[in-house]
Amino acid sequence: MSQANDHHDEPHLIPYKTYILVWLGLCSLTLLTVAVSYANMRHMTIPVALMVASLKCTIVVLWFMHIKFENRVLWWFLIAAVGTYVIFVILTFADYSYR
DSSP, rough: OGGGGGGGSSSSOOHHHHHHHHHHHHHHHHHHHHHHHHHHOGGHHHHHHHHHHHHHHHHHIISSSSGGGGOHHHHHHHHHHHHHHHHHHHHHHHHHHTO
């Protein structure tokens, strides 16, 4: 077995402090999403809320799903999936804006 894959056999121990900080960050971002919904931002409300939701999703995927510790192949699949999602969101907003 190569040295590059040796660390995948061991469990990834993340301290409780990290989980608490991640949880506090997610709570803060949720409050930010609620604040954005009440703010009078007109046409920027939905894009800002989607950006905050994307950030929350990234935090959950990296720390709670432990993707942060996976090998590069899984990262490329994740990048392809996120790229596809971004393309669909852009196409949806483009279609909606021209109707």
